[in-house]
Structure formats: C-alpha cells, structure tokens
Amino acid sequence: MSDWSTRNLEELCVRITVGHVGSMAHEYVESGVPFLRSQNIKRGHLDLSSVKYINKDFHHRLAKSQLQPGDLAIVRTGEPGATALIPDDLGPANCSDIVIARPGPDIVGRYLCYAINATAQQFIDAHTVGAVQQHFNVASAKRLTVAVPPIAIQEAIASLLGALDDKIAVNDRIAATAEELCLAQFSDQTGAAMTPVAELCHVERKQIDPRELGKNSVLHFSIPSFDAGCMPEVADPREIKSLKFEVPPSAILVSKLNPGTPRVWHVRHDGEVPAMASTEFLILLPIEGVGTAELWAVLSQPEFMASIAAKVTGTSNSHQRVKPAEIMSAEIADPRQFGQLRLMAEALLQRVIAARQEASTLRALRDTLLPELMSGRLRVKEAEKVVEDAV
DSSP: OTTOEEEEHHHHEEEEEEOBOSOOGGGOBSSSEEEEOGGGEETTEEOOTTOEEEOHHHHHHOGGGOBOTTOEEEEOBSSTTOEEEOOTTSOSBEEBSEEEEEEOTTSOHHHHHHHHHHHOHHHHHHTOBOSSSOBOOHHHHHHOEEEEOOHHHHHHHHHHHHHHHHHHHHHHHHHHHHHHHHHHHTTOOTTOOEEEGGGTEEEEOOEEOGGGSOOSOEEEEOHHHHHTTSOOEEEOGGGOOSOEEEOOSEEEEEEOBOTTSOOEEEEEOOSSSOEEEOTTEEEEEEOTTOOHHHHHHHHTSHHHHHHHHTTOBOSOTTSOBOOHHHHHHSEEEOGGGGTTHHHHHHHHHHHHHHHHHHHHHHHHHHHHHHHHHHHTSSOHHHHHHHHHHHO
16 A cells, blocks of 8 residues: 555545535426436435436526536535546536536546545544534535545456446346336226225234344334335344334335325345334235235325325424325225236336345445455455455
C-alpha cells in the first residue's frame, strides 16, 4: 500500500455541486426526463421505481443540476453519503437536492463510488448537520477523503465488485420480471367469481418475544426489509425490543401500514432459523386447496390494494393503517377457478425466491469484500479467488 495516497473529493473531481433546490411538485409530468431525488439513490445503484419526470424545456433551464454518465450522485438528506454512479444508458437526467460529483482523470468513477460507500461513513457522520434530520452539504463533500491506489488497481477493484453488482442486477431483474408475469396471468378477472379474503385463508396471530428464544440469529421480516428487496434481515434477537408475529415456513404477509404503498410478501423459508415479522403485517395462511403463490397473485392485484387503501384510518400520511377485519372482508378473485395458471404461479414465484436468494448471497459477499479491498488488506487476486469459490 506504499503507492496508495489519501485525497479529498475536491482534488479528485472536476466538478462538485448540488442539484436543484426548490419546490418541484408543479413541474412533474407523466413522462420525460428522469428527475432523481434522494430516494432514487441507493448505495451503489439507482432505484428508479419511484422516479419523477420533468419536461425537456425545464430540464434545459436547470443546466446546473443536469446529470452526465459517469457522474456520482450523493445523497444529502435521509441516508447522507449513499452514492450511485450515473450509468451510460440512463440518457438525459436531472436531479433535486443531491450532491453531484464529476470524477477527474486521476480516479476511476466506479472505484470512487465504491470508496465513498465503503470508507467514508465515519467522515460523513462527523460532518452532517442537523440533530433530527441529518444533512450532508457540498462543503463537507469536498473535504471527504478516500484511499486512492494506482489506476490499474482502481480498475481491477471496480471490475471485480462491478461484476458482482452486475450479477445482482440480473437477479433483481429476473425476480421483478417473474413477479410481473405472475401478476399478469391473474390480472384478467372479467367474469371471475369473487370471494372474501377470509374464505381463502386465516390469520396467524402467534406472538413471540425474540429475546426469549435463546438463539444467536433470527429472520426478521420487516417493512424496511420488504422495501429493500423482499429479503428478511438476519438479526440478533437481543436487538429486537418488541414482540413479533411468528412466521410459518410458507405464508403471505400483507402490510396494514400505509396500504397506499402495496406490500404483499410471498414468504418461504426452511424453518431452521426462527422467523418473525413486524406486527404491522397480517400473517395469512391459505386454506387447504389454495396455494400461497396463487393467493399472493390475487392479493397483489392493484384493484384489491386500492380497495383496502380506501379503508384506512389515521390522519397522518406516514401512519395510515387498515384494520385486519377490513382486509379479511374485502373481496378478491377466487384463485381456484384459474386452473393451470395456479401451477404457473408456483413455478414463477419459486424463480423469484431463487433469484432473490442468489442476489442476497452476492450482496453479502460484495459487502464483505468491499472494506477489505478499499483498505488494501485484501488484494484483488485474493478477492477473485474468494469470488470463484463462492459463485
């Protein structure tokens, strides 16, 4: 590591600025130029599931916040410091309230993205302002320091970690496509027989105290873990401070919280590790003759989710809930009338589970290698051997 240096972001980048700051709601359009916000920036990748759009004229007027391929987008508020590289295929794009850093000739952009995500968190924590809502400003970003090896090592590290991220992205696309196909098969419900949810499943309400299990780890199905990719968190039960619902090896979880954001989770686990879910979920077990895959497919239809979202209680947009009785009395298409589609649903959701499990394994491997490579404790050749043995 004698040939590694430590440099700050201002030295490494030819441009550091901030995206547009100001009211935007009246400028959004149905389609057009992607307009990225903090929630679209994840550590190492973009999440465009909730992206907004602006028209081309407004995009051209916001020249300062225009994004170019190879730029780094760094979150200021929410998850300060989370960084993603703007890909070549995104096309024209703009952004709001995000630090924009354009790498110079002495740094490989993808390496710098990994370096910020892996090694800068302590610096970021020390330089955020605001006791309630953390905020990472441009001045702090310019002073952020990272370890900089020779270009050849930067490229090798970026290539190795990038290959893992590319495989993760492929698995994520496979899972998303298989889910979409499954939903599409059950979407045409013209003339379908309808029945209350309660006629197809029952609610499992067994509660457990994680701290009394005497286990070193548990599977925790929470709303944040659903939002992060529908994989449970492997958690230390001593860190979970409240009662949870026990989750059987095969079940459907439906969120009671903020049903305007649909969260219907098809759960499968081997039962070897205790599994539990937030009490914000309703745990549904299908009756005999109904499979979890087909039940998931009919519960996830937009019409059903809209019907329960219309029955929420609570005045706060962030804490609206629907009562379990409202969910159980709502009507859905009886999946038993769909014949062979039921077998297709099972096959597709098995593919979803396999793809997500592989992506989760690859993420864990990447996150293990990342700090070791960035610190120089692990050489690229050694890391390549670890990857070969694991995948």
